[in-house]
Amino acid sequence: MLSPEARRELCDLLPRDQVIFEPEALLTYELDAGHQRGSPDALVLPEERTQVQSVARWAARQQIALIPRGSGTGFTAGAVATQGGVVIGFSRMKGVGAIDKEGRLVSAQCGVITAELDRQLRRLGYFYPPDPASMSVSTLGGNIANNAGGPHCFRYGVTSNYVQGLEVVLADGSCLCLGGPVVDPPEYDFVGLLTGSEGTLGMVTRAWLRFRRLPEMVKTMMATYKDVAQAGHAIAGMISSGFLPSTLELMDGTMIELVERYLNVQYAEGAGAMLIIDLEGHRESLEKQMEELEALQKAYCPLDIHISQSEAEREEIWVGRRSVGGAVDRFGPTDARLDVSVPISQLLQALQGMAAIANRHGLRIAFLGHAGDGNLHPDLFFQDSPQDAAERVEKAVDEVMHYCAKLGGSITGEHGVGFEKREYLTALYGPGELDCMQEIKDIFDPSGLLNPGKIFPTIRGETAQPPVAMLAIPPSPFLPADAPEAADGLRLFQDEGIPVYIRGGASKWRGDPDNGVLLSTQALNGVVRLSPDDLYVTALAGTRLDGLMVHLADVGYWIPLATPWPQSTLGGIVAANLNAPLRTLYGSVKDCLLAVQVALPDGRLLRFGRPLLKDVAGYAMSRLFCGSFGTLGLITELSLRIVPLPRRRASLAVNVPDIITGLEWARKLNRMESLSSGLVLYTGRATMGDESMVGMRLVFTVEGHPLDVEAELEMARRELEGSGAMGIVETETTSAASCWERVLAAGEVVVRSAVQPGKFLQMVSSLAPWPEDCPSLLDLRAGSLTLSFQDAEQALGIMDRIGTVAESMGGYVCPVAGRRSLLLNGKVWRYRSDSIDLMRALKIRWDPANILNRGEFIL
Numbered sequence: 001m002l003s004p005e006a007r008r009e010l011c012d013l014l015p016r017d018q019v020i021f022e023p024e025a026l027l028t029y030e031l032d033a034g035h036q037r038g039s040p041d042a043l044v045l046p047e048e049r050t051q052v053q054s055v056a057r058w059a060a061r062q063q064i065a066l067i068p069r070g071s072g073t074g075f076t077a078g079a080v081a082t083q084g085g086v087v088i089g090f091s092r093m094k095g096v097g098a099i100d101k102e103g104r105l106v107s108a109q110c111g112v113i114t115a116e117l118d119r120q121l122r123r124l125g126y127f128y129p130p131d132p133a134s135m136s137v138s139t140l141g142g143n144i145a146n147n148a149g150g151p152h153c154f155r156y157g158v159t160s161n162y163v164q165g166l167e168v169v170l171a172d173g174s175c176l177c178l179g180g181p182v183v184d185p186p187e188y189d190f191v192g193l194l195t196g197s198e199g200t201l202g203m204v205t206r207a208w209l210r211f212r213r214l215p216e217m218v219k220t221m222m223a224t225y226k227d228v229a230q231a232g233h234a235i236a237g238m239i240s241s242g243f244l245p246s247t248l249e250l251m252d253g254t255m256i257e258l259v260e261r262y263l264n265v266q267y268a269e270g271a272g273a274m275l276i277i278d279l280e281g282h283r284e285s286l287e288k289q290m291e292e293l294e295a296l297q298k299a300y301c302p303l304d305i306h307i308s309q310s311e312a313e314r315e316e317i318w319v320g321r322r323s324v325g326g327a328v329d330r331f332g333p334t335d336a337r338l339d340v341s342v343p344i345s346q347l348l349q350a351l352q353g354m355a356a357i358a359n360r361h362g363l364r365i366a367f368l369g370h371a372g373d374g375n376l377h378p379d380l381f382f383q384d385s386p387q388d389a390a391e392r393v394e395k396a397v398d399e400v401m402h403y404c405a406k407l408g409g410s411i412t413g414e415h416g417v418g419f420e421k422r423e424y425l426t427a428l429y430g431p432g433e434l435d436c437m438q439e440i441k442d443i444f445d446p447s448g449l450l451n452p453g454k455i456f457p458t459i460r461g462e463t464a465q466p467p468v469a470m471l472a473i474p475p476s477p478f479l480p481a482d483a484p485e486a487a488d489g490l491r492l493f494q495d496e497g498i499p500v501y502i503r504g505g506a507s508k509w510r511g512d513p514d515n516g517v518l519l520s521t522q523a524l525n526g527v528v529r530l531s532p533d534d535l536y537v538t539a540l541a542g543t544r545l546d547g548l549m550v551h552l553a554d555v556g557y558w559i560p561l562a563t564p565w566p567q568s569t570l571g572g573i574v575a576a577n578l579n580a581p582l583r584t585l586y587g588s589v590k591d592c593l594l595a596v597q598v599a600l601p602d603g604r605l606l607r608f609g610r611p612l613l614k615d616v617a618g619y620a621m622s623r624l625f626c627g628s629f630g631t632l633g634l635i636t637e638l639s640l641r642i643v644p645l646p647r648r649r650a651s652l653a654v655n656v657p658d659i660i661t662g663l664e665w666a667r668k669l670n671r672m673e674s675l676s677s678g679l680v681l682y683t684g685r686a687t688m689g690d691e692s693m694v695g696m697r698l699v700f701t702v703e704g705h706p707l708d709v710e711a712e713l714e715m716a717r718r719e720l721e722g723s724g725a726m727g728i729v730e731t732e733t734t735s736a737a738s739c740w741e742r743v744l745a746a747g748e749v750v751v752r753s754a755v756q757p758g759k760f761l762q763m764v765s766s767l768a769p770w771p772e773d774c775p776s777l778l779d780l781r782a783g784s785l786t787l788s789f790q791d792a793e794q795a796l797g798i799m800d801r802i803g804t805v806a807e808s809m810g811g812y813v814c815p816v817a818g819r820r821s822l823l824l825n826g827k828v829w830r831y832r833s834d835s836i837d838l839m840r841a842l843k844i845r846w847d848p849a850n851i852l853n854r855g856e857f858i859l
């Protein structure tokens with residue numbers, strides 16, 4: 001209950017129609033799509049960010065809980081006032097900012113309906129890939145808070161893969177810009193952390209979201225099988241053949257039966273499973289791809305295969321998939337719609353195991369799944385009354401959750417934990433990991449006013465003290481043989497306040513530190529598990545990327561990452577978050593990282609995330625270690641997403657007369673491409689070490705199905721010729737990523753800078769005259785510039801010039817590699833993050849003696 005004074009103050013903050021106390025009006029806000037009810041004390045409907053800040057300051061003064069809410073479509077009571085408090089509804093914050101086609105970036109307010117943003121982009125030939133089935137109702141803020149997924153996530157990834165920046169109001173009413181319109185600012189990845197944090201760390205008021213070019217054509221296949229086992233084999237066969245459909249949806253026999261009754265159709269007599277597969281590509285290649293896929297499916301004895309011949313037929317197939325919710329509600333009654341995730345290779349076992357659990361409790365079960373990424377939505381049914389079934393349903397849900405966790409899966413793939421699943425979080429995380437998440441919560445929201453009662457289990461268990469084996473301080477260099485030894489060593493260094501410099505391949509920062517201990521990950525080397533069927537590899541942090549790539553190539557896979565330095569280790573690559581142009585097709589380093597094991601300076605050894613394609617249980621802690629340059633903890637092991645090797649990769653390379661013309665040509669290619677893994681302009685002289693690369697050249701790389709590659713290169717060639725380009729060369733030896741690698745490897749000191757892609761041309765023009773004596777790489781789509789220098793003095797001079805220009809446009813400049821002594825120069829870290837206070841608070845919490853990687857990074 002709000003006190004009269006609190007009510008009065010709240011009413012003074014906002015216009016009357018934005019503050020609601022009437023119980024009838026509040027009824028709608030007592031529930032989301034889950035079960036748990038909760039009566040809010042009031043509802044506020046801010047229309048702009050400053051109003052959100054005023055309400056937060058009021059709540060902080062009055063110590064009143066705030067429950068952020070989008071459209072209330074969440075399934076876990078995440079947006080419900082389970083402990084009272086004020087619901088802050090974002091439905092009126094619906095502004096969409098300018099659409100930056102260069103960088104494929106748009107800023108939008110949190111209350112924008114997901115489908116509305118997608119509609120606006122489609123009108124321009126683009127689309128927003130995260131597509132929860134609720135997208136016609138749900139908000140971007142809710143999607144971000146829950147890290148929503150959808151059918152297209154198998155190919156395109158989940159919401160977090162598309163969030164580049166967030167404007168956030170914290171519990172004390174302050175407003176921060178995390179990340180933003182510029183790629184990879186050197187700061188802790190609080191964007192990744194807040195995505196999926198379910199409104200418990202901050203209120204998202206605006207987001208900078210990436211989007212993609214629409215494929216030229218989409219075709220849909222509906223294949224039915226006698227049972228899920230047969231469909232499961234067909235899925236495995238497809239993935240191992242390197243097919244990357246944009247959707248791969250699975251329904252079991254019970255679900256098919258419900259949909260058939262609901263729509264009054266029959267898909268195939270006796271169908272025990274159905275797959276709905278979308279393939280995308282260029283018109284010329286899609287027919288052929290479908291033929292290949294059909295031949296492949298036939299090997300698994302389908303009952304029937306139907307391939308859409310028109311948009312209307314595609315729509316007809318998808319109506320069946322979209323009718324699942326309606327069919328279940330009509331013929332249920334269902335009491336539990338679950339959202340679990342399992343390794344793809346365990347899909348069949350998981351379906352059978354869950355069916356057995358339902359059976360044991362006298363319940364029916366029907367499945368819908370995003371089979372490509374192991375995310376399943378089982379629905380539990382019963383014949384008797386909800387009251388009579390309640391206890392059995394509860395037991396079955398509990399068993400299903402623990403069963404999936406035991407299979408290596410997660411208690412939630414996309415819906416979030418909220419209130420209803422919070423007790424199950426202990427099936428995935430021990431007290432150590434949960435304590436660590438609580439420490440984050442305490443830094444962001446020390447009074448616990450934001451969405452209380454969500455995510456964290458009420459009972460966590462006791463945190464065990466880290467085992468102590470090492471009694472004497474190890475000498476430098478310290479080469480721990482395993483993760484426990486590394487953690488133990490760190491604890492001793494912390495106790496003695498001895499600085500520790502982490503070294504992976506020593507590729508970025510050369511030279512020994514003047515004091516302290518060098519911790520080398522050299523002995524933490526090797527693959528722990530390679531699971532092509534589940535599309536991941538787990539390896540120790542000191543494993544070199546080049547060796548691992550050879551190993552992966554033997555089985556037809558790769559990690560879509562690049563490094564200019566052969567000795568680079570996985571831990572070092574992740575800690576530095578250094579992204580090659582590949583990011584536009586495959587996502588950044590962060591998007592490849594699925595799970596980590598880390599040692600904190602106090603000796604805690606913790607695991608965050610699971611090697612799953614979809615998992616939104618708890619905070620995305622692993623993201624914090626990506627791009628934090630080893631200042632928060634030592635990564636000891638990590639799991640990375642792998643993808644089938646592209647069947648063809650080829651590039652067009654062409655000389656350009658000057659930088660501005662080159663960027664104009666790049667701009668044209670950028671507007672037409674949909675499969676490009678890089679579009680860069682490099683400048684450099686003989687320092688490139690390859691005669692064919694001397695000069696100023698534009699390189700455009702495409703990868704995927706050979707016919708798609710051919711079609712896209714042909715389009716690009718026409719575009720370039722139309723612009724007056726001459727001497728266009730097609731090559732399979734040079735790619736945008738290899739140019740990036742060469743530029744980085746060319747000098748002693750490497751520097752990078754970035755601005756919003758839409759301002760990149762302006763930035764480059766402002767830098768005239770161009771420093772032609774150093775190799776440089778311009779990535780128009782990322783809005784980034786990388787330069788190599790032979791000596792530090794030259795680098796510092798140009799950094800100053802670039803920094804002044806970039807900063808005036810909201811960008812930054814920062815060092816990438818050089819001699820360690822350069823880090824001591826006070827001028828190199830000029831960027832000041834909006835989140836610097838939070839960064840420092842976290843650093844002090846985990847590394848109070850400031851032992852880790854002193855001097856690196858902006859802290």
Ligand SMILES: Cc1cc2nc3c(=O)[nH]c(=O)nc-3n(C[C@H](O)[C@H](O)[C@H](O)COP(=O)(O)OP(=O)(O)OC[C@H]3O[C@@H](n4cnc5c(N)ncnc54)[C@H](O)[C@@H]3O)c2cc1C
Binds near residue numbers: 071139142200415451
């Ligand atoms: C029929 C149906 C189909 C669905 N299909 C899918 C699907 O395919 N994939 C999927 O992922 N989910 C799906 N969902 C679940 C749900 O739609 C998503 O979780 C969605 O992201 C919630 O958005 P919302 O705007 O309704 O958020 P809400 O339900 O209002 O809130 C969800 C969470 O986000 C927090 N929140 C909301 N706005 C903000 C903000 N601005 N800042 C901080 N925190 C905020 C809330 O506190 C709450 O914890 C489905 C739901 C339904 C009913």
